[in-house]
Amino acid sequence: MPLYTPTLGTKSPVLLGHCGRRRYCSNRFLTPNYVVGFQSVSLLFSLQPTTTITRQNTAPRHMNIVSLSKFNRNCSFSSSSIMEDQEENMGGFVGFMEPKYSRELDVAVRAVQMACFLCQKVQESLISKSNGQVQSKDDNSPVTVADWSVQATVSWLLSESFGSKNVSIVAEEDVQSLCKVESAGLLEVVVKTVNDCLAEAPRFGLQGPQMALGTSEVLAAIGRCNSNGGPIGRFWALDPVDGTLGFVRGDQYAVALALIEDGEPVLGVLGCPNYPMRKEWLSYQHRYHRIISKLTPTTSESWDKGCVMYARRGSGEAWMQPLLQGQKKLVWPNSARPIQVSAIENPALATFCEPVEKSNSSHSFTAGLAHSVGLRTAYKNFDCRKQPLRVYSMVKYAAIARGDAEIFMKFARAGYKEKIWDHAAGVVIIQEAGGVVTDAGGRQLDFSKGIYLEGLDRGVIACAGAKLHEKIIGAVDASWNSSSL
Numbered sequence: 001m002p003l004y005t006p007t008l009g010t011k012s013p014v015l016l017g018h019c020g021r022r023r024y025c026s027n028r029f030l031t032p033n034y035v036v037g038f039q040s041v042s043l044l045f046s047l048q049p050t051t052t053i054t055r056q057n058t059a060p061r062h063m064n065i066v067s068l069s070k071f072n073r074n075c076s077f078s079s080s081s082i083m084e085d086q087e088e089n090m091g092g093f094v095g096f097m098e099p100k101y102s103r104e105l106d107v108a109v110r111a112v113q114m115a116c117f118l119c120q121k122v123q124e125s126l127i128s129k130s131n132g133q134v135q136s137k138d139d140n141s142p143v144t145v146a147d148w149s150v151q152a153t154v155s156w157l158l159s160e161s162f163g164s165k166n167v168s169i170v171a172e173e174d175v176q177s178l179c180k181v182e183s184a185g186l187l188e189v190v191v192k193t194v195n196d197c198l199a200e201a202p203r204f205g206l207q208g209p210q211m212a213l214g215t216s217e218v219l220a221a222i223g224r225c226n227s228n229g230g231p232i233g234r235f236w237a238l239d240p241v242d243g244t245l246g247f248v249r250g251d252q253y254a255v256a257l258a259l260i261e262d263g264e265p266v267l268g269v270l271g272c273p274n275y276p277m278r279k280e281w282l283s284y285q286h287r288y289h290r291i292i293s294k295l296t297p298t299t300s301e302s303w304d305k306g307c308v309m310y311a312r313r314g315s316g317e318a319w320m321q322p323l324l325q326g327q328k329k330l331v332w333p334n335s336a337r338p339i340q341v342s343a344i345e346n347p348a349l350a351t352f353c354e355p356v357e358k359s360n361s362s363h364s365f366t367a368g369l370a371h372s373v374g375l376r377t378a379y380k381n382f383d384c385r386k387q388p389l390r391v392y393s394m395v396k397y398a399a400i401a402r403g404d405a406e407i408f409m410k411f412a413r414a415g416y417k418e419k420i421w422d423h424a425a426g427v428v429i430i431q432e433a434g435g436v437v438t439d440a441g442g443r444q445l446d447f448s449k450g451i452y453l454e455g456l457d458r459g460v461i462a463c464a465g466a467k468l469h470e471k472i473i474g475a476v477d478a479s480w481n482s483s484s485l
């Protein structure tokens, strides 16, 4: 049974009630022990003698608890058959509610925290010794132990939390390549990596397996990520290690997890292990950051370490919390703080970022655009040539969401189809942080057509605000025909 603490960081009125997998949403039984008011509270649930509670019976400090009338207007249940079928046993316990997707967001953030922990360990070992953990996929992109291990770990955690029947996942890695005879050694490392990570689950507030997972269970977890997405129902989109090149080069990468319902991303969680809470680190080469971090003592809040960002569609809020460090235990809200896009509207003051590899996005086209709109470009790595901020992975989305840059553009070569897991989490987070994300025609990205962003018009444009966005869209139109794209 997963351990659960209700979600942090909402200003929406909520009434809480969780115990393990059980959700107490009955309005039949309200104990006198709930707290009413818009204030930070720690709430102790009242328990029936027959109820088996493992732990976590308190609400996070900054949840807002309100009266039932407000609750009825503002809250809805997220559905989970597991919760419903266990609810009957809980008569007389407590009646609470929370905003839609709260539990999903809570589990997703914790799972991504764990995935980042796993990735950091693997990346460190890659850097310290190139010990053969970098593999090649059919398409020649590097695939690591981390890719498969994260996919297995996140899939297992989601299935445990919501029931494997209720969890559908679209993810990048394909289990077939891991089942090949020549991958036996790699598979062994993956199984060990997954078990090492899951053993830490209680520290992250989730329940790990009672016994270490066997090879078949790990393969089953990876293989379960075989959804093709689509317009109906609910599925998760996972990029276990986005920015594989950044990962193997010891630079930026991200763990991206989004929940998509009826074709729309409703939750976005982005783990950015090498993107510290402090802004200034983004423009330094990560190797430099690593050296400096080793020289400076770790602060209690770990602001100089990586972060996890997250948002729930329609909440008007996006949040960032530091990665869990050392042997600490994750305690909500884990020093979470709200993030917002930059207020800069003037292109001359705006910083734009783009993919590092010109094979992934045309640098010459964006350079022309930057020039025509009068965009500021950054000095990077003490390099005196002006250039955009080139950052691997969805950390670019993260940079826009928290106001470290104002514009992100990606123009892949003709014929390349963008995949949903490379964008879904970032889109929700930027939009809830106040930004705008569309294709180059100004249309919303369409996550309802399967694993690809079908119908994408030319490229992806994310901006801090509508004015900048309008200017970029106009500039793309003006220069597209004369480009070679």
Ligand SMILES: Nc1ncnc2c1ncn2[C@@H]1O[C@H](COP(=O)(O)OS(=O)(=O)O)[C@@H](OP(=O)(O)O)[C@H]1O
Binding pocket: 141, 239, 241, 242, 243, 244, 245, 246, 354, 355, 356, 357, 358, 359, 360, 361, 391, 392, 393, 394, 410, 412, 413, 416, 419, 422
């Ligand atoms: N040819 C081509 N064109 C455009 N995009 C491609 C292409 N090939 C791959 N991909 C996908 O892009 C993801 C990496 O995008 P980034 O923005 O991180 O690029 S970069 O690494 O900074 O250059 C990358 O994600 P990861 O595979 O997770 O790294 C791919 O999904």
Ligand SMILES: [Mg+2]
Binding pocket: 239, 241, 242, 243, 421, 422
């Ligand atoms: Mg990716």
